[in-house]
Amino acid sequence: MSPVDGLYRPGDSPVHRLRPQVKIVALVAFTCAIAAxxxxxxxxxxxxxxxIAGLFxxxxxxxxxxxxxxxxxxxxxxxxxxxxxxxxxxxxxLGFLTVxxxxxxxxWNLLAKATLGVWAALVLAATTPIAGVLAGLSRLRCPEILLxxxxxxxxxxxxxxxxxxxxxxxxxxxxxxxxxxxxxxxxARSLGVVFIRSFERGERxxxxxAARGYTGRLPLDVGPAPAGALQWSAALAAxxxxxxxxxxxAVFA
Amino acid sequence: xxxxxxxxxxxxxxxxHRALDGVxxxxxxxxxxxxxxxxxxxxTTLMLHLAGxxxxxxxxxxxxxxxxxxxxxxxxxxxxxxVFQSPDDQxxxxxxxxxxxxxxxxxxxxxxxxxxxxxxxxxxVGLSDLADRPxxxxxxxQQRRAALAGVLAMRPDIVVCDEPSANLDPxxxxxLAAILQATAPTLxxxxxxxxxxxxxxxxxxxxxxxxxxxxxxxxxxxxxxxLLQRHRLELPxxxxxxxxxxxxxx
Numbered sequence: 406m407s408p409v410d411g412l413y414r415p416g417d418s419p420v421h422r423l424r425p426q427v428k429i430v431a432l433v434a435f436t437c438a439i440a441a442x443x444x445x446x447x448x449x450x451x452x453x454x455x456x457i458a459g460l461f462x463x464x465x466x467x468x469x470x471x472x473x474x475x476x477x478x479x480x481x482x483x484x485x486x487x488x489x490x491x492x493x494x495x496x497x498x499l500g501f502l503t504v505x506x507x508x509x510x511x512x513w514n515l516l517a518k519a520t521l522g523v524w525a526a527l528v529l530a531a532t533t534p535i536a537g538v539l540a541g542l543s544r545l546r547c548p549e550i551l552l553x554x555x556x557x558x559x560x561x562x563x564x565x566x567x568x569x570x571x572x573x574x575x576x577x578x579x580x581x582x583x584x585x586x587x588x589x590x591x592x593a594r595s596l597g598v599v600f601i602r603s604f605e606r607g608e609r610x611x612x613x614x615a616a617r618g619y620t621g622r623l624p625l626d627v628g629p630a631p632a633g634a635l636q637w638s639a640a641l642a643a644x645x646x647x648x649x650x651x652x653x654x655a656v657f658a
Numbered sequence: 659x660x661x662x663x664x665x666x667x668x669x670x671x672x673x674x675h676r677a678l679d680g681v682x683x684x685x686x687x688x689x690x691x692x693x694x695x696x697x698x699x700x701x702t703t704l705m706l707h708l709a710g711x712x713x714x715x716x717x718x719x720x721x722x723x724x725x726x727x728x729x730x731x732x733x734x735x736x737x738x739x740x741v742f743q744s745p746d747d748q749x750x751x752x753x754x755x756x757x758x759x760x761x762x763x764x765x766x767x768x769x770x771x772x773x774x775x776x777x778x779x780x781x782x783v784g785l786s787d788l789a790d791r792p793x794x795x796x797x798x799x800q801q802r803r804a805a806l807a808g809v810l811a812m813r814p815d816i817v818v819c820d821e822p823s824a825n826l827d828p829x830x831x832x833x834l835a836a837i838l839q840a841t842a843p844t845l846x847x848x849x850x851x852x853x854x855x856x857x858x859x860x861x862x863x864x865x866x867x868x869x870x871x872x873x874x875x876x877x878x879x880x881x882x883x884x885l886l887q888r889h890r891l892e893l894p895x896x897x898x899x900x901x902x903x904x905x906x907x908x
Contacts (some may be wrong), residue, residue, distance in 0.1 A: 423849035536752040559749060567746075606747065613748040616709045616740040617808065618732060 412474060414565035417640070420464040420532045424632040425541025426527045432542035434644035438651045441520045444514035446654030450521065453650070456643055457524045466531045474527055481519040488512035534558055544631075549622070564610065565603045572599065660722075661687040661816055661844045662708070667717035669703050672685060677703040679868035680717070685816070690845040692876060694857030695865035696890035701848045702743075704865065705818055708846070722815060724816075736765060739814030745801035749793035754785060754804050757793055761812040779811035782841050784833070787863045799830030803837065810841055817842035823851045852860045853882055853895050864889050877903055 420428075442449050461471060494510030533541070543552055572595055612617075632640075662685040669678040677700040680715055685691050695701050706712045707719055710726045719726040721737045739761075742748045755776050760769075762775045780786045783803040788796060793804055802822060809817060813842035819838065823831050835857055838845060847859055855862055862876040866889045872879055879885065882897055886892055893899065 534752055536756070553857075607745070609742070609747040610750065612706060612711045613740075613742045614750075614760075615711055616735055616738075616742075617761035617812065618735045619734070620764065 410465055410480070411535045412527065414464075414466060414470070414531045416465055416532065416533070418464045418529065420460060423532075423543075423640050424630065424636050425533050425537040426544040427541075427636050428529050429538070429541050429545060431640040431644050434524055434641065435647050436522050437527050438644055438647035439518055442518075442651040442654050444510055444517070447513075449650045449654040450517045452526075453521050453647055456523065456646060457528060460643060461524075461527050461531075464528065464532050466527075470522065470531070471527060473475065474530075475520065475523055478519050478523045481515060485512040485516040485519070488515065488525070497557045503623050553622070561603065561607055563607050568599050568606065572602075659687045661685050661689070662733050662846075663718075663720040664704075664707075665718055666899075667704070667707060667719060668715045669700075669707065669712060670715045671823065677868055678707070678715075678717075681865070681868070681870055682850075683863060683870060683873075685843055685844065685846065688867060689861060690842075690847070690859040692849060692859040692862040692863055692889060693711065694850060694855060694862055694879075694889075699865045699889075702820060702866055703868075705740060705820055705846075708738050708816070708818055710734050719869075736812055737815045739804070739809030739812055739817045741805050741809050741817070741822060742821045743824060745793070745798070745805045747806065748805045752792060753790050754793050754796070754807075755780065755789040756810050757804065758789075758807045760847045761808055765812060773815075775811045779807040782810055783807045783837050796830065797830070798825050799827065799833065802826065802834060806834075806841075816844045817844060818846040818848065820848045822847065823849065823853070823854045850891060852886075852891065853897060853902065856880055856899075857906070864891070866890075873905040 439450075439453055461468075487506035488511045489508040492505045492511055494505045494507035496503050497506050497509065524580075529538070539552055539556055543549075576595075662683070664681055664683040667678050667681040670676050672898070673789065678733070679700075681704060690767070691700055693704065705713065707714060710719075710731045714726075721734055724730050724733055724737070726734050749757050751760055756781050759772055759776045762772055767775060776789075777786070780789055783806055784805060784857075785800060785803055788800065789803075793801060796804060806817075806819075806822075817838070819842075822834055822838070826834065831854070836856065838847075838858060847855060849855055859876050862872075862874065862879045863870055864872040864879065864885070871889055872882075872885055877899070880893065883892075
C-alpha cells in the first residue's frame with residue numbers, strides 16, 4: 406500500500422458515503438466526549454467501545470486490521486502499564502503484586518482514553534481517502550498554509566518511498582544481501598543519493614504542476630460537496646450519544 | 659499566423675553547462691513539428707522554456723502574440739500544454755478525474771463547468787471508464803493518455819509532448835498517435851523516435867548541441883542519412899522510409 410492511500414480502505418458503506426468534513430467534526434466531538442468522561446465510569450468506556458465497534462462493522466473494517474493499526478499507541482501502553490508502579494498512594498494487592506491504587510486508575514484512564522481515541526481516528530482514516538480529509542479540512546476553513554504543507558508532505562513522502570524502493574530493488578538485482586543489519590550500510594550510503602534524487606524528482610514534479618498553471622495553491626476545494634442536514638445528523642449521532650453518556654457518567658458517578 | 663516564435667534563445671545551467679546556444683524557431687498555427695536530437699541536445703530544456711519553467715539566459719520566446727515573461731506566465735501556461743516524459747512526475751491527484759481537473763481548476767473553473775471539461779478531455783483520450791481509478795494503478799499507455807487529457811482539459815493552443823512513445827507497446831503507441839492526430843491542433847513532438855516523428859509531423863527540426871542544425875519536411879530530413887548520422891540519429895534497423903511513405907500516402 407502506498408503512502409498516498411494512507412490507511413484508507415475503499416468501500417461503499419454508509420460511513421464511507423459521509424462527507425469528510427462531517428466525519429472530522431464528529432471525530433473531534435467524539436474524542437472530546439471520551440476525554441471528558443470520569444475515569445471511574447468504567448461502563449461508559451465499554452459503551453464507547455461498543456459504539457466504535459458498531460461503526461467498524463458498518464464500514465466493514467476487519468478486527469485484525471484495527472488491532473494491527475492500533476500498535477501506534479504502544480508507547481502510551483507502556484506508560485499506562487508503568488503508572489501503577491510509579492505513582493504514590495494507598496497500595497492494593499493484585500496476586501503477588503503490590504501496586505498503587507491512584508496509579509492503577511491513572512493507567513486505566515490513559516489506556517482507555519488513548520485506545521478509544523485511536524479507534525475513533527481509525528474509523529475516519531479507514532473510510533476517508535487522504536485527499537478527502539484535506540478537502541474536508543479545507544471546507545472547515547482550516548488555514549490554507551497548513552493544508553498546503555500537509556498535501557506536499559504526503560506527496561513528497563510518497564516520492565521518497567518510491568525512490569528508496571526502486572534503489573533497494575536495484576541493489577537486490579545486483580546480489581545485495583537484504584537481511585537485517587547488512588542492508589543498513591548500503592542504506593546509509595544511499596541516503597544522500599536518496600535525498601538528491603527525491604529533490605530532483607520533486608523539482609520535475611513541481612515543473613509539471615507549474616506547467617498546468619499551479620501558482621502555490623492546490624485546488625483542494627474542488628472535490629467536497631457541501632453536506633446536508635441529513636449527513637450532519639447521521640455523522641453527529643455517535644458523538645451525541647457519547648456526549649450523553651459522558652454527561653450521565655459525570656452527573657451520576 | 660505564428661503560434662510560437664523563439665529567437666536567440668540561450669540557456670546556461672548554474673553548473674556552467676550551456677544547454678541552449680542560440681535557438682531560432684518559428685512554428686505556424688496548425689503545424690506539427692518534430693524536435694529531433696540525440697540525448698543531451700537540449701530538447702527538454704527547450705521544452706521547459708516554452709512554458710516559462712526556466713528563465714532564459716538570453717533570447718525570447720513568444721506564444722501567439724504573448725511574450726514569455728513573469729507577468730504572462732499564467733496565460734502562457736494555459737496556451738502551452740506540456741506532456742512530460744514520465745507520467746509519474748505528472749500524475750499526482752488521487753483519481754484520474756481529479757488529476758485531469760487540476761489544470762482547469764488552476765484556471766479558476768469550478769463545479770459543472772469543470773466536470774464538463776474533465777469529461778470531454780477523458781472522452782478525447784478514451785479513458786472515460788477509468789475516471790475514478792487512482793492513476794498509479796493504470797498501465798503506462800493509459801497513464802500517458804491520462805497525462806495528455808490533463809493537458810487537453812486546459813484547451814491549449816500548442817501541445818508539447820516529451821518522448822510520448824517511450825516505454826509504450828506497439829498498440830498503445832498507435833492509439834496515442836491517433837489521439838494526438840485528432841486532438842492536438844498545433845503539436846511539438848520532442849523525440850528521437852524517428853518513425854513516430856514521420857507518422858505525426860510534416861516538419862522536423864534537428865536540435866544538436868543547443869542549436870537548430872536542420873529544419874525541413876520530415877521525409878526529407880529522414881532521407882538524409884549523412885545528416886542523421888552527423889547528429890547521432892538513425893532510423894531503426896530494418897525500417898524502410900519508402901515503404902513508410904507509401905503507406906502514409908495510401
